[in-house]
Amino acid sequence: MQRFANPGRFMRLSGAIMPWCGAGATIGLAIGLYLALVVAPPDYQQGEAVRIMFVHVPAAWMASFVYGFLALASAVALIWRHPLADIAAQAAAPLGAGFTLLCLATGSLWGEPMWGTWWVWDARLTSVLVLFFLYVGYIAVVNGFDDPTRGAQAGAVLALVGVVNLPIIKFSVDWWNTLHQPASVFRIGGPTVDTSMLVPLLVMAVAFMLYFAVLLLLRMRTAIVASRVRAAQLGESEPTAEPRSGRAAAGTVT
């Protein structure tokens, strides 16, 4: 893993990977939208409203996946002080918050016609709302310190504590009574969703994943360039300035 610790190497590698992810996301979204809106059949119970699923479910998967990524990156940052780990975590957080918001909004739009309510305080919905607040809290904590290194550390601890919410989200539909349906794709015994809907769903999920990858890499690259800019500005204004700390210095590139 240390081989990828060099931000210069990361810039070259990410620059090479990004166009492929971008092309994949664009094609995936185009095919996925066509399959979701045109090809997939209306549901025998829900009619055309089922098409909300093709954005709601991938967004929900991404909401949890990105949090897992955020927590993993935070653990790597705390344990190994990998210079890219904090950058990756901070780049991922706003994207995860976006996916969670999208999940909540589309879920609400799906709940009103199917359940007769926009919102209900049950375990699944509440735990996903908590996930959104965890993202927002992480972002607030990271930016709430004068010393970015301390902010990153406090944020990383918060991210790790919040991991307890992920299994709660996953199993909330089994552990508690809820309006939300139980798992129908990632379940023991295989998916219960028909192939005609499962394929568009998985295409959209892959497209969302690639979309996340592109934006994650772009945001990490932005953070690295920003740290170069900061280092150069510091170097110009105070030529004898001490590095703020070992980790900040490690984060400041080439």
Add this chain to the structure above:
Amino acid sequence: MNQFLAMGGYAQFVWPAYGIAVLVLGGMALQSYRAWRRQQTLWSAIEATRPQRRR
């Protein structure tokens, strides 16, 4: 076409859901790209004033 847009009577729920998806996903991309451009501009300004800087 009208039938497609009507979404079997669920148009008022299906289209806002896709609209919000476009807004949220597009917003994420726009914000990320703008931040990238901003840092690129700053960096090229620094590069321009210090052409002797070794890479």
